[in-house]
Amino acid sequence: MATIIGFDFGARHLGIAVGDGESRLAHALGVIHAAGNAARMAEVERLVREWQPGRFVVGLPVSLDGGEHQMTVRARRFARQLEARFRLPVELADERL
Numbered sequence: 001m002a003t004i005i006g007f008d009f010g011a012r013h014l015g016i017a018v019g020d021g022e023s024r025l026a027h028a029l030g031v032i033h034a035a036g037n038a039a040r041m042a043e044v045e046r047l048v049r050e051w052q053p054g055r056f057v058v059g060l061p062v063s064l065d066g067g068e069h070q071m072t073v074r075a076r077r078f079a080r081q082l083e084a085r086f087r088l089p090v091e092l093a094d095e096r097l
Contacts, residue, residue, distance in 0.1 A: 002054020005047060006093075007082075009058060009075040014040060018051055041085065048086055056082050060092040 006026060008015030013033055019026025029047070034040040058079040061071045076092070083090045 003051050004055055004057055005051060005053045006057040007059065007078070009061070009071070009078050011071070011074065014044075016047065018047075018053075021054075037081075041081070044082070045085075053088060055089040055091065056086075057091045057093050058082070059095045061095050064096055066096070 002021060004019050004021060004026070006017040006019065008017075013031050015031050016029040017026045018029050032040055032043045034043055056079070058075055060075050062068060079090045079092060082088070
């Protein structure tokens with residue numbers, strides 16, 4: 001099973017975890033504090049080179065009723081950017097509760 005890199009998307013910070021599908025375990029790698037999108041993606045690229053993932057998971061912040069808000073839209077955009085740049089599948093994980 002391939003390595004998976006997970007992202008906890010935030011407007012200012014990006015939490016990073018890595019795991020694998022076989023053990024179904026993940027551990028935190030840290031936080032990217034890059035200010036702009038270009039700097040943030042450069043850090044992600046460094047992680048991709050190091051860990052060589054087979055896919056990504058991006059946490060999707062939604063309201064308790066499942067409704068979307070501004071951060072939902074931004075997280076979806078980040079997921080699309082990952083998919084386009086690295087040509088890897090991206091799964092969205094509902095972050096309610």
